[in-house]
Amino acid sequence: MSDLESIIAPVVVDLGLDLESVEIIGQAKHRRLVIxxxxxxxxxxxxxxxxxxAVSAVLDASDAMGETPYTLEVTSRGADRPLTAPRHWRRNHDRLVHVTMADGTKVTARIGDSDEDGVDLLRGGVPTRYAYGDxxxxxxxxxxNRKDV
Incomplete structure (x- = not known):
């Protein structure tokens, strides 16, 4: 975890949110801090x-972003971001997902049950279990328009 993340994370967690990413985009006067x-x-x-x-207040009280101006942008995770954590799979239960497996195989299916180890992907209503590591x-x-797969 970066110094910036360590300053921002407790504030976000106190609000009942998960910190998904912290990115600095651009340089000099045109920097954007996207959370x-x-x-x-x-x-x-x-x-x-x-x-x-809350994040603006904690950043103003620190020198984490230095003296150069920046724009703070807090946003939701967005549906176009890859699923990378078990909570992402849980939150997207029953949605259609495109998966590329470690061996290059591609699967399009509905997200079924998931836990900390893996997920059931449903094709034709039939679940197949996949470990996140795969x-x-x-x-x-x-x-x-919802379609069955």
Whole structure:
């Protein structure tokens, strides 16, 4: 965990949120500090507003970002980010996912039950268990019209 993350994480956790990522984008006067948060049930605008105020206050009280101006952006995790933690799978239960396995095999399926070790992916309603260690990349497909797989 970076120094910046160690300053931000306790503030975010106190608000009942998970800190998903901290990124500094750009340089000099055009820097943006982008913080992605999430929680069970999703993150609404009120939670984003609270997190922005709380993180801004803790950063203002520290010298973590230095003297150079920056823009603070607190955002939700976003559906286009890869699933990388067990909580991501749990929060996306029953959604369609594109998975690339470590051996290169590609699977498109619905997310079924998941736990700390792996996930059931359903194709035609039939679950197949996959260990997270066997999954190289997984991304949710945004569905406008739900289809069975």
């Amino acid at each position: 992605a948060v999430d929680r069970d049930g999703g993150v609404g605008i009120d939670a984003i507003t609270q997190a922005t105020r 999954i190289e990349r997984a991304v949710i497909e945004i569905e406008l």
